[in-house]
Amino acid sequence: MRPLYLLALVPFIGILGGIFFANRIEPFVLGMPFILFWIVLWVVLTSVVMAIIYRLDPQNREEER
Amino acid sequence: MNVALAIILVFLLLAIYLGIRARRGKDMDLEQWAVGGRGFGTIFVFLLLAGEIYTTFTFLGGSGWAYGEGGPAFYILSYGSLAYVISYWLLPAIWRYGREKRLHSQADFFASKYESRSLGVLVSIVAVVAMVPSYLVLQLKGLGLIVSVASYGAISSNVAITIGAAAVTLYVMISGIRGSAWTAVIKDIMVLSVAVFLGIYFPLKLYGGMGEMFHRIQQHDPGFLALPHTGYNVVWFVSTVLLTALGFYMWPHTFGSIFSAREARVFRRNAVYLPLYQLILLFVFLVGFAAILAVPGLKGDQVDLALLRLSKSSFDPWLVGLIGAAGLLTALVPGSMLLMTSATILSKNVYRAFVPSASEERVNRLAKALVPVVALVAWYFTINSGKTIVILLLLGYSFVTQLFPSLISSLLPNNFVNKWGAAAGIIVGVAIVTYATVGGLGTGDLLPFLPPALADINNGVVALVANAIVTVGVSLATRPFVARSSAPTT
Numbered sequence: 407m408r409p410l411y412l413l414a415l416v417p418f419i420g421i422l423g424g425i426f427f428a429n430r431i432e433p434f435v436l437g438m439p440f441i442l443f444w445i446v447l448w449v450v451l452t453s454v455v456m457a458i459i460y461r462l463d464p465q466n467r468e469e470e471r
Numbered sequence: 472m473n474v475a476l477a478i479i480l481v482f483l484l485l486a487i488y489l490g491i492r493a494r495r496g497k498d499m500d501l502e503q504w505a506v507g508g509r510g511f512g513t514i515f516v517f518l519l520l521a522g523e524i525y526t527t528f529t530f531l532g533g534s535g536w537a538y539g540e541g542g543p544a545f546y547i548l549s550y551g552s553l554a555y556v557i558s559y560w561l562l563p564a565i566w567r568y569g570r571e572k573r574l575h576s577q578a579d580f581f582a583s584k585y586e587s588r589s590l591g592v593l594v595s596i597v598a599v600v601a602m603v604p605s606y607l608v609l610q611l612k613g614l615g616l617i618v619s620v621a622s623y624g625a626i627s628s629n630v631a632i633t634i635g636a637a638a639v640t641l642y643v644m645i646s647g648i649r650g651s652a653w654t655a656v657i658k659d660i661m662v663l664s665v666a667v668f669l670g671i672y673f674p675l676k677l678y679g680g681m682g683e684m685f686h687r688i689q690q691h692d693p694g695f696l697a698l699p700h701t702g703y704n705v706v707w708f709v710s711t712v713l714l715t716a717l718g719f720y721m722w723p724h725t726f727g728s729i730f731s732a733r734e735a736r737v738f739r740r741n742a743v744y745l746p747l748y749q750l751i752l753l754f755v756f757l758v759g760f761a762a763i764l765a766v767p768g769l770k771g772d773q774v775d776l777a778l779l780r781l782s783k784s785s786f787d788p789w790l791v792g793l794i795g796a797a798g799l800l801t802a803l804v805p806g807s808m809l810l811m812t813s814a815t816i817l818s819k820n821v822y823r824a825f826v827p828s829a830s831e832e833r834v835n836r837l838a839k840a841l842v843p844v845v846a847l848v849a850w851y852f853t854i855n856s857g858k859t860i861v862i863l864l865l866l867g868y869s870f871v872t873q874l875f876p877s878l879i880s881s882l883l884p885n886n887f888v889n890k891w892g893a894a895a896g897i898i899v900g901v902a903i904v905t906y907a908t909v910g911g912l913g914t915g916d917l918l919p920f921l922p923p924a925l926a927d928i929n930n931g932v933v934a935l936v937a938n939a940i941v942t943v944g945v946s947l948a949t950r951p952f953v954a955r956s957s958a959p960t961t
Contacts, residue, residue: 437682452552453746
């Protein structure tokens with residue numbers, strides 16, 4: 407278990423923990439109700455987090471067959 | 472023949488052509504047919520995984536939920552992200568074991584890990600019940616709905632279902648998973664362009680923009696866009712998202728796509744791209760929201776028609792035809808995977824468990840022969856089923872989620888769960904889920920002693936927790952007995 411992998415917990419905290427605070431309609435952000443903006447934001451951030459993990463994970467450098 | 476119908480037909484023929492051509496000189500033994508010779512790269516695996524995830528249910532149901540429920544629909548956008556995070560570690564582990572043991576199905580995986588053909592049969596039954604009468608029927612039903620509406624009634628729903636089922640049967644028998652992968656190419660292009668176009672066009676045309684649209688909805692029905700205090704509330708949201716994320720890769724037909732990959736990196740790379748791809752759902756939601764004030768009054772099952780109704784009242788027939796074609800493809804791709812997986816499981820994991828002497832060749836021939844049989848059963852259910860279909864889908868998802876505890880523990884370096892524990896856990900979980908779903912009971916009904924704050928937890932969580940406890944308990948209790956009766960394995 408690499409410490410890097412702990413990063414994977416971040417999307418869980420953002421989506422499951424965050425929803426308790428983000429369940430509101432106002433303020434509207436980018437035209438979206440806040441709750442929708444919050445979820446869309448975390449969908450994008452999940453992708454970013456996984457990209458970081460992928461880049462830094464030495465497993466992906468060796469060809470695995 | 473009207474223009475819309477002609478366009479839908481062209482796409483159907485294109486899908487059949489691509490599906491059949493996918494075979495191209497490959498000798499279709501079970502290895503090629505079910506898992507594509509384990510040679511698919513990032514793009515094909517992406518298309519297969521995305522192809523199974525974005526189904527007719529996403530297309531019609533996603534917009535329908537936004538239209539009918541509002542805020543709670545956002546859970547559909549949330550669980551995928553977390554499932555993709557898990558996939559970074561889960562899928563390479565499943566893939567590696569599958570390649571080593573040359574597995575073709577999910578039931579193979581359980582039978583091999585727990586060294587029990589009987590467990591393989593149990594998993595097969597759970598899998599086929601989850602796939603055929605619910606998921607496959609839902610795809611066919613959606614297909615019938617889309618084609619009959621988009622063809623302006625020129626083709627009845629039942630005729631469309633029959634043609635669609637026949638088309639899938641044809642290319643699945645000939646090309647197996649390669650057919651699914653190739654039709655997924657055209658499907659994803661179509662769905663992506665149609666969803667994005669509609670999601671941008673409607674808010675702009677009907678309201679002058681997305682922000683304006685959401686403000687109007689907020690004025691019309693304050694609070695609709697967030698989660699309510701009871702029912703589909705925050706507790707429901709968190710438990711459902713978590714449960715669905717765990718059950719995500721337990722669908723039996725997903726295993727075929729996992730085994731088809733060429734290398735483990737394919738999954739890690741897809742864990743980066745797939746979350747972003749989910750944003751298609753945002754556009755699907757926007758269509759549903761736009762329909763609220765434009766085609767008001769849809770109730771119950773009718774909400775699934777929001778997208779189609781709105782499109783028909785706004786566009787020329789050729790554009791309606793393109794939308795209908797996209798809808799048709801969202802049913803064909805997952806439908807073909809479901810069909811192939813069911814046939815493979817019934818032949819390899821059920822028939823062979825009872826006739827162990829059957830040759831590879833015979834199992835392979837039987838799997839293909841079962842494709843039209845399974846299709847016919849699904850066709851029969853589709854034509855004859857009524858409203859119970861929603862219950863069936865819920866059941867299907869809850870069923871496959873019950874496979875999670877014993878699957879995860881089988882991947883641990885020292886798995887203390889044995890076949891008795893795995894089987895008992897699955898049976899208890901499935902029983903609770905069936906009882907709760909058929910009786911329409913929530914967590915508060917099942918466990919009346921819980922504080923009211925937890926009453927809206929998804930009832931699948933209760934079944935999953937009971938399942939995990941039974942799995943562990945029975946494994947520990949049968950341990951001395953199992954240790955004596957069989958040689959220890961490493």
